Amino acid sequence: xxxxxxxxxxxxxxxxxxxxxxxxxxxxxxxxxxxxxxxxxxxxxxxxxxxxxxxxxxxxxxxxxxxxxxxxxxxxxxxxxxxxxxxxxxxxxxxxxxxxxxxxxxxxxxxxxxxxxxxxxxxxxxxxxxxxxxxxxxxxxxxxxxxxxxxxxxxxxxxxxxxxxxxxxxxxxxxxxxxxxx
Numbered sequence: 001x002x003x004x005x006x007x008x009x010x011x012x013x014x015x016x017x018x019x020x021x022x023x024x025x026x027x028x029x030x031x032x033x034x035x036x037x038x039x040x041x042x043x044x045x046x047x048x049x050x051x052x053x054x055x056x057x058x059x060x061x062x063x064x065x066x067x068x069x070x071x072x073x074x075x076x077x078x079x080x081x082x083x084x085x086x087x088x089x090x091x092x093x094x095x096x097x098x099x100x101x102x103x104x105x106x107x108x109x110x111x112x113x114x115x116x117x118x119x120x121x122x123x124x125x126x127x128x129x130x131x132x133x134x135x136x137x138x139x140x141x142x143x144x145x146x147x148x149x150x151x152x153x154x155x156x157x158x159x160x161x162x163x164x165x166x167x168x169x170x171x172x173x174x175x176x177x178x179x180x181x182x
Contacts, residue, residue, distance in 0.1 A: 003127035006107075013134045014142075022142040024126060025153030027133050031126035032156050034081060038105075039112040039121055043077030047113070074109035081105035091136060104128035118164070 008015070050069035082102035085092050092101065107128065112121040 003111075003124035007127045007130055010131045012131055014139050016143060018145055019134070019139055019142045020130065022146045022149050023130050023134055023137070025146075025149040027129040028122075028126050028153040029156040031122050031129055032160055034084070035108070035112070035118060035122045035125050036160075038077045038081045038084070039108065040118055042080050043073040043109065043112070045073075046076040047073030070113045074106070074113045077112070078102055078105040078109050081108070092132070101132070118160075122160075 012020075014020070047069045050072045051065060054065055054069070079102070082098050082105055085098045085101055087093065091097050104125070108121055108125045111124045112118070115121070
């Protein structure tokens with residue numbers, strides 16, 4: 001809801017539900033990839049690395065260590081998210097735009113590292129992407145349902161859910177059920 005409110009507050013080019021649905025579906029596969037790579041893989045890895053490396057260095061307790069690690073993970077993820085845009089198409093690969101794009105990246109970091117929910121982070125990130133993408137496309141071509149885009153968005157979600165259920169959660173369930181030798 002916060003992502004949608006931020007989207008509306010920015011004054012998007014259109015609030016037409018069909019346009020929003022088409023653009024949301026178009027940007028969704030990219031948002032999934034961005035969140036999985038920048039926040040889940042890289043950001044969380046840096047967070048874990050800080051936790052491991054700082055195991056004996058923090059004297060103020062576990063909470064300080066966890067917060068510091070999350071902040072470092074968030075900063076690394078946000079920077080990577082910005083830097084990745086240099087490989088994008090114009091206008092998203094221009095220095096001023098890359099620096100500006102890091103603002104929604106920082107907000108996505110907050111959503112991911114506070115909420116610890118990949119789905120919420122993806123939806124939030126995608127809602128932030130809507131504003132910029134809608135400003136760079138011909139809106140009139142998005143006023144009717146574009147079924148290939150909608151199908152692509154749906155398939156992207158299904159692949160993410162399948163990966164989560166069959167790869168991530170399966171490993172978690174398997175490690176929870178293993179018994180330790182006495």
